[in-house]
Amino acid sequence: MALIVHKYGGTSMGSTERIRLVAKRVAKWARAGHQMVVVPSxxxxxxxxxxxxxxxxxxxxPGDAYQRELDMxxxxxxxxxxxxxAIALQGEGMESVSYxxxxxxxxxxxxxxxARIESIDDQKVRVDLAAGKVVIVTGFQGVDEAGNITxxxxxxSDTSAVAVAAAMKASECLIYTDVDGIYTTDPRVVPEARRLQTVGFEEMLEMASMGSKVLQIRSVEFAGKYKVPLxxxxxxxxxxxxxxxxxKSGTLITFEEDENMEQAIVSGIAFNRDEAKVSVxxxxxxxxxxxxxxGAVADANIEVDVIIQNVSKDGKTDFSFTVHRNDYARTVDLLKEKVLPGLGATEITGDAKICKVSIVGIGMRSxxxxxxxxxxxxxxxxxxxxxxxTSEIKTSVVIDEKYMELAVRAxxxxFELDQPAA
Amino acid sequence: MALIVHKYGGTSMGSTERIRLVAKRVAKWARAGHQMVVVPSxxxxxxxxxxxxxxxxxxxxPGDAYQRELDMxxxxxxxxxxxxxAIALQGEGMESVSYxxxxxxxxxxxxxxxARIESIDDQKVRVDLAAGKVVIVTGFQGVDEAGNITxxxxxxSDTSAVAVAAAMKASECLIYTDVDGIYTTDPRVVPEARRLQTVGFEEMLEMASMGSKVLQIRSVEFAGKYKVPLxxxxxxxxxxxxxxxxxKSGTLITFEEDENMEQAIVSGIAFNRDEAKVSVxxxxxxxxxxxxxxGAVADANIEVDVIIQNVSKDGKTDFSFTVHRNDYARTVDLLKEKVLPGLGATEITGDAKICKVSIVGIGMRSxxxxxxxxxxxxxxxxxxxxxxxTSEIKTSVVIDEKYMELAVRAxxxxFELDQPAA
Structure with a gap:
């Protein structure tokens, strides 16, 4: 018997038929003797x-008054x-309560x-669990000190589930999604892509930030901070x-580095064609x-990803960085109008048809x-x-967009990711 | 400048177009210098x-667990x-906050x-009103001491609006509905029916209980208890x-009996064809x-309205009462099976094709x-x-259903209800 948190996404909750299936699944876990907390979207x-x-x-x-009402x-x-x-579970004969x-x-x-979660009071939930109830907690929301809904x-909702699991010291937080786990890369690009049975927390962060989109990145950070098995x-x-x-299905995200589990050097290939390159x-x-x-770019609220500055030659250097493709034209205009004149640079160039390909793996460290x-x-x-x-667990390259699939497959x-780990 | 409560029903809130119109109306009242609290359905x-x-x-x-979730x-x-x-009001340039x-x-x-309202804390609302905000409060709901939504x-929502008005000691509570006031009788039956400019609280109670359905009866009771001008x-x-x-439009429900306002002897004709008659x-x-x-009828959760017992003759009497038409067959069966055998009564008879017609008026007292x-x-x-x-302010008769319209018109x-009050 363990305390388990389940999280179900909007698709799983998309109709009364699907909600009934979620209730049956949760009831199965509860009947197997687990204390169950469920966080649905x-x-x-x-x-x-x-x-x-x-x-x-x-x-x-902008402004708090309007944003406050959006949260309400x-x-x-x-x-x-x-x-x-909760009602569906009662229909399945399980005692339940929602909060x-x-x-x-x-x-x-x-x-x-x-908003960011500051604390969770687990008192009520524990009392209900002890009384044999399935407890269902809203994802996505909380309340501030003044009693406003945030x-x-x-x-x-991913973050809520992980935070509740952390507060309850749950044995595991299961995130049910429309994919069956984390893959070595996108199976639509590489049919041989393999599902990972485990992936390290930092690797998962790098994968998530590259748009694998399976998990909200904040929820992974949260899980890492509190060591919640996810x-x-x-x-x-x-x-x-x-x-x-x-x-045992899906992919377990782990936080114990020196666990003696199989640890491939490279765990996955991430890629992203949402970026554009700008060079001064x-x-x-x-x-x-x-x-x-x-500074000028940041002031315009444009996010920068990769930044490269090479060694200089003859007192001059080339400075390059990538931005989201949607911000490309704005960035180039900004630099030409505001930065180039005072800088004494030769030229602004850029390319929106690039992509970033990364290899990710804890094993790279050693x-x-x-x-x-x-x-x-x-x-x-x-x-x-x-x-x-490069970072400790990732090496990224920017290449011509047209080579993306070729690069990822190669x-x-x-790195033998199509082979089962030894 | 006064503190005013507005209540809008579901039809008024039925679309974003209609919500915008509500916002414009409320903004007009606020700009006229009133402190505004709004309770929408x-x-x-x-x-x-x-x-x-x-x-x-x-x-x-049945059972609290299920009912609790229905309230959630x-x-x-x-x-x-x-x-x-609140958002629509902000769109109209008014500061607003919802609770x-x-x-x-x-x-x-x-x-x-x-649930029944036990108390309302007006602190937050007063602070917001003092800061010039329109305050919008949910109707229909509250919270119990343990923090469950009820x-x-x-x-x-009518009751919520009146309760908020009472707690805030509002100058008036305006209930916006799809009719323009309380009429001497149903205008669909009597085209000459007249809108009443004022109606006494007890008269309104009698009208409401007869199915005029303009206001929830509990809200009128609440208004009466706390003397909220409605x-x-x-x-x-x-x-x-x-x-x-x-x-000054619509109908004002008053609580001051000895105000020197025009007081017709009879204020209105109410009628109801939802009842059936049962005689033992x-x-x-x-x-x-x-x-x-x-007792047997009440135990079966059947509500009884009119009850008549006439003087006896030869030690025997006839006992009659009315129930909702939907409960008619069940009531007759119940009496035949459970009550008649032990009672020594001769017969159970009944008639589902009846109606009740009432004249209502404070003036009848004197x-x-x-x-x-x-x-x-x-x-x-x-x-x-x-x-x-009969009651102090109402006289009801039960007649054959087919004469209902004739009786109401006559x-x-x-009672000269088609004539403007003197």
């Missing part, structure tokens, strides 16, 4: 429907879900529409699948240049030669590398 | 939609409304789905109607008989001959009276 489409009504009434405005509004989606799931975030309470700061932002698994298995099999050429190599360039193996592989395929960026094979 | 159809989802998942069950579920309808109205019942808080007992039952008026007037005209004939006239008959005028009028029309029941004319 709003029914799919509901949050958008509600925010759409708000937009019809007044265009989105959007939080009802999850409240409907918890009540319906909105403010009832637990899940305390957050007051940053409406993007929401955590899109995908916040499992991503499919909500499409039959509800009555053997619980022993289900409990012939910049005088004097202190403060990076700030002059990137293995030299991983990056060079990547570069050799790409070279053998005749792919020119435009930019390189790297997947070169 | 859920968007029309929303409560039924939500409860329909619950029914799909588990058939309605249904209360979201009003929360959506308050947030949208769910638990945030005010509106404390109720724990009788889920039919609802007041259908039509509860006005029923149309939500279909243009939002920019002159505020002086709007403030030849009952031995001994103590405890009424209890034997009606005027003799009102009832006899009613009976003469019906006699002149050749209508046989089957049962009679009485409306006989």
């Amino acid at each position: 709003a029914m799919s489409g509901e949050t958008n429907r509600l925010l759409g009504l708000a937009k019809e009434l007044a265009p989105a405005k 509004l959007a939080s009802t989606g999850e409240q409907v879900s918890v009540a319906l799931l 909105a975030g403010w009832q637990v309470p899940i305390l957050t700061n007051s940053a409406h529409t993007k 929401t955590l932002g899109r995908g916040g 499992r991503v698994l499919s909500s499409f298995t039959p509800w009555d699948i053997d619980i022993e099999i289900e409990a 050429l012939g910049v005088p190599d004097t202190p403060g240049i990076a700030y002059q360039i990137l 293995h030299v030669g991983v990056a060079s193996k990547m570069f050799r592989c790409l070279s053998e395929e005749g792919i020119n590398i435009q930019m390189i960026s 790297l997947h094979k070169a | 859920a968007m029309s159809g929303e409560t039924n939609r939500l409860l329909g989802l619950a029914k799909e998942l588990a058939p309605a069950k 579920l249904a209360s979201t309808g009003e929360q959506v409304s308050v947030a949208l109205l 769910a019942g638990w945030q005010v808080p509106i404390l109720t007992n724990s009788a889920h789905t039919k 609802t007041l039952g259908r039509g509860g 006005r029923v008026l149309s939500s279909f007037t243009p939002w920019d109607i002159d505020i002086e005209i709007e403030a 004939l030849g009952v031995p006239d001994t103590p405890g008989i009424a209890y034997q008959i009606l 005027h003799v001959g009102v009832a006899s005028k009613m009976f003469r009028c019906l006699s002149e029309e050749g209508i046989n009276i089957q049962m009679i029941s 009485l409306h004319k006989a």
Whole structure:
């Protein structure tokens, strides 16, 4: 018997038929002797429907008063879900009780529409669990000290589930999604992509930030901070699948580095074609240049990803960085108008048709030669590398967009990711 | 400048277009210098939609656990409304803030789905009003001492509005509805029916209980208890109607009996064809008989309205009462099976094709001959009276259903209700 947290997404809660299946699955876990806490999202489409009504009434405005009302509004989606799931469980003969975030309470700061969880009181939930009830808690929302409803932002239900699991010291937090785990890379690009049975927390962060989109990145950070064992698994298995099999399915995200588990050098290949490259050429190599360039970009609220500055030649250097493709034109205009004149740089160039490909793996830390193996592989395929960026567990290259699939497939094979881990 | 409470029904909140019109009307009142508290219902159809989802998942069950979840579920309808109205007001340039019942808080007992308000804390609302904000409070719901969301039952938003008005000592509580006031009788039956400018609180209670359905009866009782001036008026007037005209429109429900206002002897004719008559004939006239008959009926949760027992003859009497037409067959069966055998009565008879017609008026208290005028009028029309029941401000008769319209029209004319009050 263990304390288990289940999290179900909007698709799983999308209709009364699907809610009934969730209830049957949860009831199975409870009947197997587990103490169950469930965090469901709003029914799919509901949050958008509600925010759409708000937009019809007044265009989105900054300012707390408006954002506060958006939270009042959007939080009802999850409240409907918890009540319906509690009712469905009662229909299955299970005792159950639902709580909105403010009832637990899940305390957050007051940053409406993007609040952060500060503390969770587990008292009520423990009493209910001890009484044999399944407890259902709204995802996505909490309450601030003044008693205002807050929401955590899109995908916040993952974070809620992990936070509740952390507060309850749950044995495991199971995130049911529409994929059956974390893969070595996107199976749509590489059919040989393999599901990982386990993936390290930091690797998962790198994968998530590269748009694998399975888990909200904040929830992974949260899980890492509190060492919550987190499992991503499919909500499409039959509800009555053997619980022993289900409990081992999907991908477990681990936080214990020196566990003696199989640890591949490279765990996966991530890629992203949402970026564009901008270069400022012939910049005088004097202190403060990076700030002059990137400060102006940051002031315009443009996020920068990879940044490269090469060694200078003849007192001049080239400065390159990547931004989201949607911000490309704005960035180039900004630099030409505001930065170039005062900088003494030669030229602004750029390319929106690039992509970033990364190899990710905890094992890289202790293995030299991983990056060079990547570069050799790409070279053998005749792919020119435009930019390189490395971290302890990731090596990323920026290449021409048209080579993306080729690069991902070649790297997947070169690092033997299509082979089961030894 | 006064503190005013507005209440808008589900139709008024039925779409973003209509919500915008409500916002414009409220903004007009606020700009005229009034402190405004608004209590809107859920968007029309929303409560039924939500409860329909619950029914799909588990058939309605007694028991607190299920009822508690229904309240979690249904209360979201009003929360959506308050947030949208707050946003619409901000769109009109008015500062506004919304509160769910638990945030005010509106404390109720724990009788889920039919809770009663116990107290309202006006602190937060007063602070916001003093800061120039329009305050929007959910109708229909509150919170119990343990922090569970409760609802007041259908039509509860009227009661919420009156309760908030009472707690805030509002100058007036304006209930915007789809009719433009209280009429001397149903205009669909008597085209000459006149809108009353004022109606006494007790008269209104008698009218409401007869199914005039304009106001939830509990809200009128509440208004009476706390002497909240209550006005029923149309939500279909243009939002920019002159505020002086709007403030005097509709029907004002008054609580001051000895105000020197024009006081007709009879204020209105109410009628109801939802009832059926049941008679127990030849009952031995001994103590405890009424209890034997009606106790069994009450135990079966059947509500009884008019009760008549005539003087006995030869130690036997006839005992008659009316029940809702839907309960007619069940009542007759029950009496035949369980009551008749032990009672020594001769026979159970009944008639489902009856109706009740009432004349209602505070003035009846001090005027003799009102009832006899009613009976003469019906006699002149050749209508046989089957049962009679009287109270201080009401005289009701049960007659054959087919004479209902005839009776109502004749009485409306006989009591000169088609003439403007002197």
